[in-house]
């Protein structure tokens with residue numbers, strides 16, 4: 001077991017968090033890079049979301065459920081992917097998808113589990129503190145858990161936190177950026193072979 005796990009507060013099984021993955025300078029550079037990318041409003045069932053996104057490596061289109069390879073990861077994402085993989089204990093090559101998100105003021109992300117074509121979810125939170133909310137249905141309601149994501153922190157969702165709990169981020173009145181890396185699941189790999 002890693003030392004940070006020994007001292008970490010008990011979170012849902014499969015949720016790990018570490019502050020300060022990158023320096024403030026690196027954070028500013030990443031934010032500038034994200035803002036240079038052509039980000040487009042997230043679409044879901046015809047609705048235009050307020051958060052703007054770009055996918056590299058693999059795309060998953062919520063409107064069409066179209067899933068497949070897309071533009072390779074840009075060079076500038078490779079060092080941060082290597083750091084994310086190191087944190088998650090995964091080979092960097094397994095993190096085939098990078099999703100860039102900018103949440104402009106008023107944007108959030110509603111309750112969801114990530115698409116089943118993906119397995120590991122490793123996210124880096126940039127710009128401002130945010131609360132990642134978790135909920136899991138139980139008879140008569142939900143178990144709930146809130147996790148503070150400081151800017152420059154990284155989290156890993158696997159196991160129960162990934163598959164049993166839903167997560168969301170409430171709308172904020174300040175801008176936040178995130179980079180999420182994902183590996184393919186057995187289902188995603190099977191879709192690939194079809």
Ligand SMILES: O=C(O)CCC(=O)C(=O)O
Pocket residue numbers: 099101109114123124125167169177178180
């Ligand atoms: O912005 C984040 O950290 C969370 C993003 C998220 O949950 C997702 O894209 O599935």
Ligand SMILES: [Fe+2]
Pocket residue numbers: 112113114167
């Ligand atoms: Fe998610």
